[in-house]
Every structure is written in C-alpha cells, then in structure tokens.
Amino acid sequence: MKLVASLTSPYARKIRVALAEKGLPFTLEVDIPWLPETAVPSYNPLGKVPALVADDGEVWYDSPVIALYLETLGGAPLLPAERLASLPVRQTEALADGITDAAVAAFLEGNRPPEKQDQAGIERQLTKIHRGLAALEERLVQRKGFGGASINIADIAVGCMLGYLDFRFGHLHWRSTHPNLAAWAADLLARPSFTDTAPPPA
Structure with missing residues (x-):
C-alpha cells in the first residue's frame, strides 16, 4: 500500500x-x-x-x-460500525475538513502578490474558520462526534486542522478563544501519531 x-x-x-x-x-x-x-x-x-x-x-x-x-x-476502528452512530463522527470530520478548506484557501490567496489579493475573500474564509472553531468548541462540550474515550477519525481531522492553523495561521491564537478545544488538543497533538507527522518548519 x-x-x-x-x-x-x-x-x-x-x-x-x-x-x-x-x-x-x-x-x-x-x-x-x-x-x-x-x-x-x-x-x-x-x-x-x-x-x-x-x-x-x-x-x-x-x-x-x-x-x-x-x-x-482492520486495525483499531476509527468509526462506529453502526451507521447512525457514525453520523456525528462523520459530521465533525466534515466540519473540521471544511475549516481546513477555508484555511487553505485563505493561505493560497494570501500568497498571491499583494496587489492581486482578494482581501474580502480572505476575510470570508477567516470568518468560516472562526465560526467553525466555535461550533467545534460546542460539539466538544457535548461530546458530539469527537472527544470521547477512544480516538476516531473526527478527532484526527480536528487535530490535523488545528495543527494546520498552528502551521500557517499562528496569529489567530485559537487557543485563547477556545479554551476547551485547546485543553483537549494538548493531549491529542502529543500522541506519537501526531508528533511523527508534524509538518516540516515553514
């Protein structure tokens, strides 16, 4: 493979x-x-x-x-086998991926020559990021699709999205505005699977 x-x-x-x-x-x-x-x-x-x-x-x-x-x-399951039970996990994965989509779009636009950048477009993407993080903070408190006793694909998607924000958007300081997400992510991002896959220095 x-x-x-x-x-x-x-x-x-x-x-x-x-x-x-x-x-x-x-x-x-x-x-x-x-x-x-x-x-x-x-x-x-x-x-x-x-x-x-x-x-x-x-x-x-x-x-x-x-x-x-x-x-x-095979291997450790990252999704519930029962379809209905898997839906909150898949929805949280989709939310995390959507925030990532917005972050990537904002980063690419910001890399264009300054005179060609669409600042309004960048702001729209940043708004999506902030709304998405607020929704994840709420879902975490409710344990809705992620943050449970065992890691699942939604946990992984959220962790990779947060890692990307650290990598490309450190100025957003998401930890200060989303303390529950920050506390949860501290343990997740310390797992070997995350430390071993951290992006190289920019």
Whole structure:
C-alpha cells in the first residue's frame, strides 16, 4: 500500500495519522502537487493529495474516502460500525475538513502578490474558520462526534486542522478563544501519531 502525499498537507496528514493509529503498514511517496513535475494527477485526476494506492492497485482519493477504505483493512476502528452512530463522527470530520478548506484557501490567496489579493475573500474564509472553531468548541462540550474515550477519525481531522492553523495561521491564537478545544488538543497533538507527522518548519 502506498500513500502519495505532501508533508505539509493537512488532508494527507489526516491519513498518515489514521494509518499510524490503525497500525497499518504503508510506503510514503512524497509529491508536491504545485510543482510542474508532479505525478499527482496520474493518481488523482484533480491533482490533489492524498491518494492511496491499495495493494490490489486500486487508487483511492480524497481523504474522507481513504479513511473509509482504511476501515475495511482492520486495525483499531476509527468509526462506529453502526451507521447512525457514525453520523456525528462523520459530521465533525466534515466540519473540521471544511475549516481546513477555508484555511487553505485563505493561505493560497494570501500568497498571491499583494496587489492581486482578494482581501474580502480572505476575510470570508477567516470568518468560516472562526465560526467553525466555535461550533467545534460546542460539539466538544457535548461530546458530539469527537472527544470521547477512544480516538476516531473526527478527532484526527480536528487535530490535523488545528495543527494546520498552528502551521500557517499562528496569529489567530485559537487557543485563547477556545479554551476547551485547546485543553483537549494538548493531549491529542502529543500522541506519537501526531508528533511523527508534524509538518516540516515553514
């Protein structure tokens, strides 16, 4: 099994953490989809990472689909087996991924030449991030889909999203405005699966 990933992608990190938590062996092929010589489109026609090449040659993308596929391979379960029970977990995963989407969009826009940046667009994405974090803070208090006794895919998605905010948006200081999320994340981000997959220094 091979995972095609960028070391700075929070979506790829989600799958790397999931593989580690499940104890599933894989090889890592590092590829940066922004580079002209990238081979990522040969795995995913959308040119996005991660992409997982299964042992039978089937290629799976993107991260929510890969996470579902990993559940078929054994290891520690990251989703409840019962479909209804899995919905709050999947919803929290989707919320975390959506915040990540907004953060990536804001980062990419902010990397454009200053005279070409859409400041209103960046602000819209930052508003999504703040609303999403507030919703996660509330869901955590309710233990709605994540924050339980055992780690699941929603915990992983939230942790990778928060790690991406630390990596690209340290000026947001999300810990000071979301103390419950900060206290919970301190233990999560200290797990070996997270420390071993931290993005390289910017």
